[in-house]
Amino acid sequence: MKPAHYVNGVFSTSGAAFPLRSPVDGNQMGVVPEATRETVDEAVNAAGAALAGAWGRTDVGERCALLRRIADGVEARFEEFVDAEVADTGKPRELAATVDIPRAIGNFRAYADLAYGRPERAYPTTVPGWSGSGQALNYTVRRPLGVVAVISPWNLPLLLLTWKVAPALAAGNAVVAKPSEETPSTATLLAEVIDAAGLPPGAFNLVHGHGANAAGEYLTSHPGVDAIAFTGASATGAAIMRNAADHVTPVSFELGGKNPALVFADADLAEAVEGTARSTFTHSGQICLCTERVYVQRPVYEEFVQALAERARAQRDYGPMISAEHRDKVLSYYRLAREEGATVVAGGGVPRFGDERDGGFYVEPTVLTGLPESARTVREEIFGPVCHVAPFDEEDEAVRLANDSPYGLAATVWTTDLSRAHRVAPRVEAGIVWVNCWNLRDLRTPFGGVKASGIGREGGEYSLDFFSEPVNVCVKI
Numbered sequence: 001m002k003p004a005h006y007v008n009g010v011f012s013t014s015g016a017a018f019p020l021r022s023p024v025d026g027n028q029m030g031v032v033p034e035a036t037r038e039t040v041d042e043a044v045n046a047a048g049a050a051l052a053g054a055w056g057r058t059d060v061g062e063r064c065a066l067l068r069r070i071a072d073g074v075e076a077r078f079e080e081f082v083d084a085e086v087a088d089t090g091k092p093r094e095l096a097a098t099v100d101i102p103r104a105i106g107n108f109r110a111y112a113d114l115a116y117g118r119p120e121r122a123y124p125t126t127v128p129g130w131s132g133s134g135q136a137l138n139y140t141v142r143r144p145l146g147v148v149a150v151i152s153p154w155n156l157p158l159l160l161l162t163w164k165v166a167p168a169l170a171a172g173n174a175v176v177a178k179p180s181e182e183t184p185s186t187a188t189l190l191a192e193v194i195d196a197a198g199l200p201p202g203a204f205n206l207v208h209g210h211g212a213n214a215a216g217e218y219l220t221s222h223p224g225v226d227a228i229a230f231t232g233a234s235a236t237g238a239a240i241m242r243n244a245a246d247h248v249t250p251v252s253f254e255l256g257g258k259n260p261a262l263v264f265a266d267a268d269l270a271e272a273v274e275g276t277a278r279s280t281f282t283h284s285g286q287i288c289l290c291t292e293r294v295y296v297q298r299p300v301y302e303e304f305v306q307a308l309a310e311r312a313r314a315q316r317d318y319g320p321m322i323s324a325e326h327r328d329k330v331l332s333y334y335r336l337a338r339e340e341g342a343t344v345v346a347g348g349g350v351p352r353f354g355d356e357r358d359g360g361f362y363v364e365p366t367v368l369t370g371l372p373e374s375a376r377t378v379r380e381e382i383f384g385p386v387c388h389v390a391p392f393d394e395e396d397e398a399v400r401l402a403n404d405s406p407y408g409l410a411a412t413v414w415t416t417d418l419s420r421a422h423r424v425a426p427r428v429e430a431g432i433v434w435v436n437c438w439n440l441r442d443l444r445t446p447f448g449g450v451k452a453s454g455i456g457r458e459g460g461e462y463s464l465d466f467f468s469e470p471v472n473v474c475v476k477i
């Protein structure tokens with residue numbers, strides 16, 4: 001499968017090509033077409049035309065039926081999708097087969113259910129003193145925003161792309177999507193499925209290419225774009241926002257994190273260690289929800305650190321960093337941690353496998369201790385399989401440490417004291433707080449972050465709200 005643009009219902013590989021490398025061994029796997037400004041223009045124009053034409057006339061029932069057809073289409077080509085996601089990201093096959101691709105299917109089915117079952121509001125109104133009856137019926141209808149730009153990252157390529165595309169289409173928008181330049185393959189397969197499902201040309205468009213001064217920027221600064229949904233780095237969000245400001249384009253942002261775990265002495269320690277290992281090392285830490293700061297109550301601190309370090313050393317089936325650049329970034333933090341005075345309790349380097357993976361972009365699962373809270377390693381998002389563990393004494397101190405961050409995406413709290421769980425969770429400045437678990441997801445719940453971790457919420461009705469505009473109709477009775 002060759003990555004291709006999909007514009008106005010036509011596949012093409014126009015534009016210069018850039019290499020696609022395997023993160024597993026560094027070898028070139030193929031090439032990706034770089035969309036020019038003209039290709040992005042065509043895609044935005046095609047989306048606008050679809051809204052003015054057949055797509056704009058669909059009702060929610062038809063759109064939900066199409067979403068279900070897309071879900072079925074992905075399911076029918078499940079293994080192909082898994083192969084493509086594994087090839088682009090290097091992630092363990094099990095992860096792609098149990099999380100990425102099933103969630104992409106689930107995203108389409110969830111929004112087919114949610115959009116179809118969505119009630120509208122009505123307000124019977126009486127205005128005393130108004131000439132005539134003074135009575136009216138107010139009701140709201142929701143209108144799509146128009147042409148939506150979707151910019152997605154490389155860590156959960158199809159999951160995060162469909163997490164925005166499904167609600168955007170369900171709400172009646174036309175979409176121009178640009179996946180990460182590192183992971184173009186499952187997006188191209190999705191375009192094939194959407195084409196076969198029978199969406200009118202232009203309702204969904206796909207362009208490939210880089211971000212800054214390239215396809216991503218052309219798209220997010222395009223005057224024909226009515227809304228932008230983005231997941232990725234906070235700095236990229238800020239750059240997109242600057243461009244969006246020119247046209248006052250609404251944005252929905254899911255950005256970075258420096259997520260804390262709070263482990264209380266009353267926690268089930270084995271569960272807390274295993275949960276923290278999962279939240280730190282899954283997909284080699286390349287999920288925005290991953291833990292990078294761990295605070296452990298002093299009586300169990302030493303035992304926790306040793307157990308987590310052992311778990312890190314025992315980690316076997318893990319994938320690489322997405323690219324040589326990202327591997328170098330993570331390794332630069334491993335070096336910085338040492339310069340800042342960290343004790344490297346586990347990992348801290350590059351693994352040696354004795355096979356083709358030695359040419360790939362791997363780093364070791366790593367556990368650090370001994371850094372002050374002011375250290376850059378403790379404050380900046382690394383996006384690798386690494387956490388810093390520090391002790392605390394009191395509950396208030398744990399909450400203060402958790403909140404002392406420019407980010408506020410997700411947190412985990414480990415305790416068997418129910419009162420403490422309910423006391424602590426709402427005090428943590430984060431969009432999502434998991435108690436005695438991590439990444440347990442219900443697609444109806446609000447998903448997103450506070451502070452530098454994002455703007456707005458995705459999930460359930462929150463996404464449908466973002467991708468539509470309420471219009472109030474007032475009918476005098």
Ligand SMILES: NC(=O)C1=CN([C@@H]2O[C@H](COP(=O)(O)OP(=O)(O)OC[C@H]3O[C@@H](n4cnc5c(N)ncnc54)[C@H](O)[C@@H]3O)[C@@H](O)[C@H]2O)C=CC1
Binds near residue numbers: 151152153181231
């Ligand atoms: N979900 C998250 O929280 C993610 C965080 N990151 C963080 O970001 C760092 C950099 O990774 P990148 O792949 O460079 O992430 P990124 O945020 O730069 O890229 C995400 C998407 O944005 C696009 N993009 C980049 N600059 C743009 C611009 N100026 N205008 C429009 N679109 C633009 C990219 O082409 C890609 O599709 C990582 O090391 C990691 O720390 C990366 C991916 C996901």
Ligand SMILES: O=C(O)/C=C/C=C(\O)C(=O)O
Binds near residue numbers: 156231232254289
């Ligand atoms: O929706 C989810 O379950 C996961 C979302 C993860 C991200 O947004 C991310 O890693 O960027």
